[in-house]
Amino acid sequence: MSSNAITIPGVQINEKPWVDTLHEWVTTVDHKRLGVLYILYALLFLVIAGVEALIIRIQLMFPHNHFVSPQVFNRLFTMHGTTMVFFMGMPILFGFANYLVPLMIGARDMAFPRLNAFSFWLSALGGFLLYFSLVGANGLYGAGNAPDVGWWAYAPLTARAFSPGHSTDYWTLALLVSGFGSIGTAINIIATILCMRCPGMKLSRMPLLAWLNLVMAGMVLIAVSPLTAAQAMLLIDRYLGGHFFDTQAGGSAVLWMHFFWIFGHPEVYVLIIPCFAFMSEIIPVFSRKPIFGYPVMVAATVCIGFVSMSVWAHHMFTVGMNSYANSFFAITTMAVGVPTGIKIFNWLGTMWGGRIQFKVPMLFSIAFLFQFLIAGLTGIMLGSAAFASQLSLSYFVVAHFHYTLVGGVVFAVFAAIYYWYPKITGRMLNETLGKMHFWLFLIGFHLTFDLMHFPGLLGMPRRIYTYEPGRGWNTLNLLVSIGAFIQAIAILLFVANLIISYFKGAKAGNDPWDAWTLEWSISSPPPAYNFASIPVVASRRPLWDLKHPEDPDSRYE
């Protein structure tokens, strides 16, 4: 396919002092640069929170281990969870949405470039605040110097009496600030998709990535706002002497649980729907077939968006809700499995009969399909109220959600990075290193998270600092920890690949994968203005039409 980059005389960039480059990156409003900033920022937090996970796993490697103190252990799992959800998961997915959505819909930038920059820097400030607690949270009380209330921060743990000092305040403010950033980005994504599409790009012709990010952004508006409201209430309690979650004055701790999970459960779909979007772009290209069941895919996503708003209390089966509430939330939870299953079948239908190319992005995608299916099945198990009562707060739950978030989100993010890295940097990632990364990470992942289910079934509670020998947990925990280190080695290979390929990788050209969406029609990396002239599209696969004028898709759609 064409490698003719659009070159315009006068935009050739000369060597600049590094201060100028830094200044450009800090003050940028370009959606591509902000996207890259989001992704780099998220990868930094992936490494930080990954190290926290490794320390947790060293502590749990052997019974009666004392690698860290119990207080530090509490802070570690709190920081690990909070960081991974808010400062790794959300930013990296927003980064890809920022980078890809305007390119895929043929726009020159997001609808509100400055709001975009503002949102990014708010998120960045949130992550900074969370980690600033390490030095700033000591306060006058000699209290803990990092949040240690768990990522749910259940009341009354967060009350002044039980959480003196400022660690909880930093946690609250970090989430409040990054929440505003998320809402800003979500509004921007919605406005971009609805108002900035190039001529001919009807909603029914939009790439699925844009569609799924539209649904994700809508969910952010409805799901993140309740968390923002709940954090405001917590601040009122802590600073103005309010009583929202103060059980001594008639307040309710369960209300916090509801508010948190009204955010918390849609949040996991906010994290996974963009990953579905990656799958829906990557699997067709490497199966050499158009996506199977495009309208059904869109419908299933919207359906997930709606149903997932009414499942939150399945996190609370053990707090003593009445049987009607338990039944309702069990049924809605199982109902989410239906549209999700439709998606899995659609991806399989796309692969069926295709000429599958087992490149690294496709390997990660196939692993995603298997792992996300298993994660969904354990989700159905936990969705059953009676069974959840047995397994609630056990390592089975930990294994389940890490299966979705690592086996699902992280694998999909790796697939996306291998797929779009050539577009972002202009160079291919090394295929051999990529395959080593894939296989090592796959083995490490399954060693860790497959085996983690069993201590849970054997009764090991989550968040325990250490355990007694002789309960059948020892070997399993040792293997789980070894798996974590294998994953860490794989991540090191990945980071090395990112850096080496940036300087030494093969030139990518415009369209290294022979793909069909608009971002591959322009040079890699794309120029600041994206499209020299705004494209006009007539089908869901504009580049197919361009490459095959004798048999364009638009004839059949």
Next chain:
Amino acid sequence: MSAMVSSAIANPFPEASAVWSLPYRGKVAMAGLIVAESAIFTIFVVAYLFYVGKSLTGPTPREVLETPIFYTICLLSSSLTVHLAAKSLARARVGAFLGLWVLTIVLGGTFMYGTGQEWHRLIYEHGLTISTNLFGTTYYSLVGLHAFHVTAGLIMLLIVAIFALAGRVRLQQSCRVEVLAMYWHFVDAVWVVVFTVVYVLGR
């Protein structure tokens, strides 16, 4: 984006480029903001309703709250004036726009004065603060959240009024003014809910 210039992606189907109109991004973004804000208010309203009658100590809403009918009428009628103002600007009647716009600010300001009066009375006569009991906590946060939004709206309305006095608001700015009017309608609609919850159901 009106020019349909030829591009790398040739268009074999000219009818695709015939009419291509998309919604105005300002309105879409404001609608998004309103959805997010509605979710925030919903949580505060739920908390208010959940804690009605659960305070362990007084004062109770029945003892101290008085229904602010006059100020409510002020705020709700400001929705009408802002609508008429935006309509006038769309018809390029700048003078009528400015008059109605300033009237909107006056009505909104009167409402804020009413809230201030009420809070002053509750704090100094009845000793009700945000930390007194659950009623105080939920009342001041919910009404305060709304008052905060009214204040933010008033500041934005004032900025537009200053530009209008300087002669900078004309027909071309009509779309943006309508976005601001959307926000003001939202603030009014929220008051209908808050009023119902606090002064009708909550007593």
